[in-house]
Amino acid sequence: xxxxxxxxxxxxxxxxxxxxxxxxxxxxxxxxxxxxxxxxxxxxxxxxxxxxxxxxxxxxxxxxxxxxxxxxxxxxxxxxxxxxxxxxxxxxxxxxxxxxxxxxxxxxxxxxxxxxxxxxxxxxxxxxxxxxxxxxxxxxxxxxxxxxxxxxxxxxxxxxxxxxxxxxxxxxxxxxxxxxxxxxxxxxxxxxxxxxxxxxxxxxxxxxxxxxxxxxxxxxxxxxxxxxxxxxx
Numbered sequence: 632x633x634x635x636x637x638x639x640x641x642x643x644x645x646x647x648x649x650x651x652x653x654x655x656x657x658x659x660x661x662x663x664x665x666x667x668x669x670x671x672x673x674x675x676x677x678x679x680x681x682x683x684x685x686x687x688x689x690x691x692x693x694x695x696x697x698x699x700x701x702x703x704x705x706x707x708x709x710x711x712x713x714x715x716x717x718x719x720x721x722x723x724x725x726x727x728x729x730x731x732x733x734x735x736x737x738x739x740x741x742x743x744x745x746x747x748x749x750x751x752x753x754x755x756x757x758x759x760x761x762x763x764x765x766x767x768x769x770x771x772x773x774x775x776x777x778x779x780x781x782x783x784x785x786x787x788x789x790x791x792x793x794x795x796x797x798x799x800x801x802x803x804x805x806x807x808x809x810x811x812x813x814x815x816x817x818x819x820x821x822x823x824x825x826x827x828x829x830x831x832x833x834x835x836x837x838x839x840x841x842x843x844x845x846x847x848x849x850x851x852x853x854x855x856x857x858x859x860x861x862x863x864x
Contacts, residue, residue, distance in 0.1 A: 651754060651762050652863035655696045655704075657827050659859030663690035663712030665737065669836070669850040671782065671843055675735060681718035686737050688714025690855045692829070696747055704747040706772055712855060713738030713781075723789060725796050733786025739851055741809055741833055745774015753817075764825070764863070769816040778809040778835045778851050782843065803844075807837030807851055817861055828858040 667683040676682050692710035699705055714737060719730035748771050754764040785800040815829030835851035843849075 651698065651756070653697070654864050655694075655861050656864070657692075657694040657696070657859060657861045659692045659694075659827060659829065659857035661690050661692075661855060661857030663688060663739070663853055663855040665712075665739065665853035666850050667737075668852075669847055671839060671846045671849055674846070675718075675784070678720055679718040679733065679735075680721055681716045681735055685716040685718075686714045688712055690857055692831075692855070692857050692859075698753070701752055702749040704749070706745045706747045706774065707743075708745065708774075708776075709740070709742045710855075711738065711740045712853075720789060725787070731787045731789060731796055733784055733788065736781065736783045736785075738781045739833075739853070740779040741776065741811070741835075742778070743774045743776030743809055743811055745772050745776075745811065747772040764819045764822065766819045767816060768819075770814070772813040772815075773811065775808070775810045778807050778833065778837070780804060780807070780837055780849065780851050782839070782849060801842035803839045803841040803849070805837045805840060807835045807848075809833060809835040809851075823863050825861040825863070826858070827861040829856070831855050831857070 664687045667686050672683060690710065690712035692708060694706055694708045696704040696706045716735050718735060719732045723731055725731055750769045751765055753768050754762050756762050781804040783802045787796050787798050789796055811831055811833045813829055813831035815827060818826040820826060832854050833852055836848045837851055839846045839849050
C-alpha cells in the first residue's frame, strides 16, 4: 500500500495535481524555413534549379522548462531541421543529352537557453493539496545559444574552364552564435499532458569553410512552426 500512496501524492486526482509541476518536457514536430539569403545560396541558385523555397523541410524541437515564478520559466531547447533538394544545371546537359544532376543538403541544429513568459498563469493552487493546470496558456520566449550547420552538395558538376563534367562531394560545417524569439500556446489535455504549438524565429550566421571557403558567412536564420505534446513532472 505504501507505493500506491506515494504515487497518489505525486499525481493527484482527476484533472489536478497535488503541487505545481517542477518541470515540463515538450516534444514537437513541424516545418522549418531557412532564410537562405547569403551569397552561397545565390551562387547555388544562379546555375542550378534550386531556390530558397526548396530548403523548406521537416523540423523537430524539444524543450525542458523549469518554473522560476508563477509565470516565468527557465527553458533549455534543442532541435534539428533540414532538407535535401535535388537539382540540375540550367541550360546544360551532358554528352548523352541527360541532365547534369546533384543534391544540396542544408541542416541546422540549434541549442539554446532562454526565458519563457506565460501570459496567463500555468495553473492555480485551489487548496493546499490541489493544483489545477490552466486550460490554455499563451506564452512568449527568447534566448540565445549556438547553432551547428552542415551545407553539402554531391553529384555532377561542370568545370567551366575545361567544359568537363566531374563528380564530387562538397561540404562545409561549423557553429555560429544564436539568438531566438518565440510565441506559442499550450492546451491542457489532462493533469500530466498538454498540447503545445509554437512559432519560432532563429537569428544566426557562421563562417563557411571546407570546400566553400571564400564565401561570405552563411545565414542560418529562419522560421519554424511546430506542434506536439507537453509532459508535466
